[in-house]
Amino acid sequence: MTGGYQNKILRVDLTNRKITEESLNEELVHDYIGGRGFGVKLLYDELKPGTDPLGEDNEMIFTAGPLAGTNAQSFSRYKVFFKSPATGGYFKTSSGGNWGAELKFAGLDMIIVKGIADKPVFLWVNDGKYEIRDAEYLWGLDCDDTHTLIREELGDNNVKISCIGPSGERGVKYAGIFSDRRACGRGGGGAVMGGKNLKAIAIRGRGKVELADKEAYAAAVKEQVAGYQANPQFSTFSQNGTWIAEAINALGMYPTKNFREGIVPEWENLESSEYLKLQVRKTRCYSCMVHCGSIAKIASGRYAGSWTEGPEYETIWAFSGPVRHSDIGLTIAADKLCDDLGLDTISTGSSIGFAYELYEKGIITKADTDGLELTYGNSEPVLEMIRKIAYREGIGDVLAEGTREAGRRIGKGAEDCGIQVKGLELPAYDPRGAKAHGLNLLTTNIGADHNSGYAPQEVFGVPIPWEVDRFAPEGKGKLTKWNQDSTAFLETGILCSFMPSMGMLAEDVYGRLLLGATGIKDFEDPAYLWKIGEKIVNLERMFNVREGFSRKDDTFPKRLKEESVPEGPSAGSVFEEDQMLDEYYTERGWDIKTGIPTKEKLEELDLGFAIK
Amino acid sequence: MNIEVLFFGQLREITGVSQTNVVIEDNSRLADLVAYLSGQYGEVFREKVESIEGLRILVNGREYYLLGRMEAPLSDGNTVVFLPPIAGG
Numbered sequence: 001m002t003g004g005y006q007n008k009i010l011r012v013d014l015t016n017r018k019i020t021e022e023s024l025n026e027e028l029v030h031d032y033i034g035g036r037g038f039g040v041k042l043l044y045d046e047l048k049p050g051t052d053p054l055g056e057d058n059e060m061i062f063t064a065g066p067l068a069g070t071n072a073q074s075f076s077r078y079k080v081f082f083k084s085p086a087t088g089g090y091f092k093t094s095s096g097g098n099w100g101a102e103l104k105f106a107g108l109d110m111i112i113v114k115g116i117a118d119k120p121v122f123l124w125v126n127d128g129k130y131e132i133r134d135a136e137y138l139w140g141l142d143c144d145d146t147h148t149l150i151r152e153e154l155g156d157n158n159v160k161i162s163c164i165g166p167s168g169e170r171g172v173k174y175a176g177i178f179s180d181r182r183a184c185g186r187g188g189g190g191a192v193m194g195g196k197n198l199k200a201i202a203i204r205g206r207g208k209v210e211l212a213d214k215e216a217y218a219a220a221v222k223e224q225v226a227g228y229q230a231n232p233q234f235s236t237f238s239q240n241g242t243w244i245a246e247a248i249n250a251l252g253m254y255p256t257k258n259f260r261e262g263i264v265p266e267w268e269n270l271e272s273s274e275y276l277k278l279q280v281r282k283t284r285c286y287s288c289m290v291h292c293g294s295i296a297k298i299a300s301g302r303y304a305g306s307w308t309e310g311p312e313y314e315t316i317w318a319f320s321g322p323v324r325h326s327d328i329g330l331t332i333a334a335d336k337l338c339d340d341l342g343l344d345t346i347s348t349g350s351s352i353g354f355a356y357e358l359y360e361k362g363i364i365t366k367a368d369t370d371g372l373e374l375t376y377g378n379s380e381p382v383l384e385m386i387r388k389i390a391y392r393e394g395i396g397d398v399l400a401e402g403t404r405e406a407g408r409r410i411g412k413g414a415e416d417c418g419i420q421v422k423g424l425e426l427p428a429y430d431p432r433g434a435k436a437h438g439l440n441l442l443t444t445n446i447g448a449d450h451n452s453g454y455a456p457q458e459v460f461g462v463p464i465p466w467e468v469d470r471f472a473p474e475g476k477g478k479l480t481k482w483n484q485d486s487t488a489f490l491e492t493g494i495l496c497s498f499m500p501s502m503g504m505l506a507e508d509v510y511g512r513l514l515l516g517a518t519g520i521k522d523f524e525d526p527a528y529l530w531k532i533g534e535k536i537v538n539l540e541r542m543f544n545v546r547e548g549f550s551r552k553d554d555t556f557p558k559r560l561k562e563e564s565v566p567e568g569p570s571a572g573s574v575f576e577e578d579q580m581l582d583e584y585y586t587e588r589g590w591d592i593k594t595g596i597p598t599k600e601k602l603e604e605l606d607l608g609f610a611i612k
Numbered sequence: 613m614n615i616e617v618l619f620f621g622q623l624r625e626i627t628g629v630s631q632t633n634v635v636i637e638d639n640s641r642l643a644d645l646v647a648y649l650s651g652q653y654g655e656v657f658r659e660k661v662e663s664i665e666g667l668r669i670l671v672n673g674r675e676y677y678l679l680g681r682m683e684a685p686l687s688d689g690n691t692v693v694f695l696p697p698i699a700g701g
Contacts (some may be wrong), residue, residue: 237699240700461695464679571675
C-alpha cells in the first residue's frame with residue numbers, strides 16, 4: 001500500500017470481546033478512495049437488509065480519510081457510518097476536531113464496531129494496543145465529564161475521545177457522538193453506540209502519515225493554501241464562522257414557527273456582530289487554517305455565565321426559529337446543554353418546535369408538558385424540554401423518537417407537523433426559498449441533510465458552477481446532482497463541507513493532493529473523481545432500496561408543497577416537488593416512477609453487484 | 613418611490629446604520645440607488661460596492677445579477693440588501 005493510508009482496519013466485536021486487525025483491500029482503495037466511499041461500500045457489503053439499527057448486527061464504521069493527519073487543510077475530520085435508527089436507512093455523519101487525525105496517528109484508517117457488550121465499556125486504542133475497558137462508572141455521565149474522567153483514568157490529557165451522553169444511553173433517535181464539543185450530530189449514531197453499551201472510543205497515537213511523493217504533496221498543499229487565501233469569503237468566514245442568521249432572514253427563508261413563517265422576529269439579536277461581542281477566543285480543527293470555531297460566553301441576562309463552543313448557524317436557528325424567539329443567550333445555553341447531554345441540536349430544536357405547534361393546536365396541553373407553556377415567543381421552557389428529551393421524561397419520551405414517529409404515535413393531526421424527510425428533521429433553511437437546496441434535502445439518502453449537497457449558489461449567491469435563480473424549479477435537478485456528486489467525491493477525503501460551499505477547493509487540487517499522498521494515478525483525474533462521487537450516491541441509494549426505500553420516501557411534508565411562505569422576500573413560493581423530482585431522477589439516470597437507479601446506470605458506475 | 617435598504621458588514625460600518633428608508637425618483641435603477649446612497653454616505657460607499665469581491669446585492673430577495681446587475685429596475689416598496697460574502701451553515 002502506498003502513502004496516505006495506514007493500511008489497517010481495526011475490527012471490534014463487542015459481543016465476544018474480540019479485537020482483530022485487518023489490512024485495507026487495494027481494490028477497495030482504488031475503487032472508493034476512502035471516507036464516504038469506504039463507508040458506503042462496507043456497510044452495503046456487511047449489513048444484511050432488515051438489520052435492526054439498535055441490534056448487535058448493526059455496524060459502526062469510524063474512519064478518517066487518506067489526507068487526515070497531514071498538513072493538507074480541512075481534511076482531518078472523521079466520519080461515522082451506520083444504519084440509522086432515525087431513518088431506517090444508510091447514514092453518514094461527520095465531525096471536525098482532532099479525533100480523526102489521532103486515528104491516523106494510532107496507525108488506523110478505520111475502526112469497525114459490531115455486537116453488544118454485556119455491560120458498559122469503552123474502547124482504548126493506544127498506538128497498536130487495544131483494550132475494552134469498563135465504563136460502568138461512566139454510564140450516566142455527560143459528555144464533558146466523560147472526557148475528563150477517561151483522561152484521568154488513562155493519565156493522559158492528550159487522549160482524543162469520541163463519546164455519547166445520557167441521550168445516547170437512552171436511545172434518543174437523534175443522539176450524537178461527541179468529541180471535545182464537536183459532534184457527529186445527526187442520525188442517531190449516539191443511540192447506536194448506546195445500544196452497543198459503548199460509551200466511548202479513546203485514542204492516543206504517536207505515529208505519522210507517510211506520503212508517496214513529499215514534494216508533489218507539499219506543492220499541492222501550497223496550492224490549496226493559496227486558494228483559501230485568495231477566496232473572497234475566507235476572511236469573513238475565518239472571523240465569523242457560520243454566524244449567518246442575518247443573511248438567511250434577509251432571504252426570508254429562516255424557518256420560523258415550524259416552517260410556517262420565514263423571518264424570526266428581532267433577528268437582529270442573532271446577527272454575527274452580536275455573537276462577535278460574546279466571542280472569547282477562536283478554535284480550530286486539526287490542520288485547518290480557517291479556524292472558524294469560537295468559544296462564546298454570555299455575561300448578562302437569564303443565561304449569564306453560559307458558554308459554548310459555537311453556536312453554529314444551525315444551532316442558532318434550532319433555538320430561535322422553532323420557538324419564534326430571538327434570544328442570543330438561549331442559543332448559547334441550549335447548545336452547551338445539547339453538547340453535554342449528547343444531542344443533535346437540529347433535530348432537538350425541530351422536535352421542540354413541533355411540540356410548540358401541537359400545543360398551539362391543542363393536540364397536546366399543559367397536562368402533557370408537566371405544566372410547561374409552549375407558546376410561541378416564550379423560549380423559557382426550551383432548556384427543560386432539552387433535558388426531558390435527553391432523559392426521555394414525560395413528553396420528552398415520545399419526542400425522543402423524532403418528529404415522524406412522534407407524529408404517528410400522538411396522532412390527531414400531529415402526523416403533518418413533523419418537518420422531516422425520511423425521518424430526519426430539516427435544518428435551518430426553508431426549501432421554498434432555495435429550490436436546489438431543498439431538492440438536496442429531499443433526495444439525499446440520509447434524509448434532510450444540508451451537508452450532502454449544499455446549494456451555495458442559492459444560499460450564498462456563489463455563482464459556481466453557474467448563476468441561478470433560487471426560486472426557479474427548472475434546472476435544479478442538474479444542479480443538485482452537481483452539488484451532491486462533488487460533495488461525495490470530496491468526502492472520500494472527508495473535506496470539511498464548508499470549503500466546497502465557498503468554492504475554496506478546486507477538484508484538480510484535490511486530485512493532486514490525493515496523488516501526492518497515495519501515488520495512485522487515477523486519483524488525479526477529475527473525471528475519475530466525479531465518477532466516484534456519482535458511484536457513492538448511487539450505492540447509498542441502493543442500500544436504501546434494499547431496505548424498501550423508493551420515490552415515496554423522497555417527499556416533503558405537505559406544508560412545504562401546498563402552503564406558500566406568507567411574507568418577506570420568499571413570500572408566495574411553494575416547493576414544486578413532483579416537477580423537480582422528475583428532472584432530478586432524469587439527470588441521474590434513475591427510473592422516474594420509482595426513483596431507483598436503472599440497471600444501465602449501475603453498470604456504468606461499476607455497481608453491477610447491486611442490481612437486483 | 614420608497615426603497616428600504618439594509619446594510620451589513622463593511623457597508624454598515626460606513627453608513628453607521630443597519631437600515632434606512634429612502635425616497636428616490638420613479639423608474640430608478642440599482643445604479644441610481646447606489647449613487648443616491650453615495651451622496652448620503654460619501655463616495656466611499658460606491659467604492660466599497662464596486663470593490664468588495666463577492667458582495668451580494670438582493671432586490672426583494674433576488675440576486676441583482678439575475679435582474680440586470682446595476683441596471684436592475686427598482687419599484688416602489690422594494691427592499692434592497694447589501695450583504696458581504698458569507699459562508700458556512
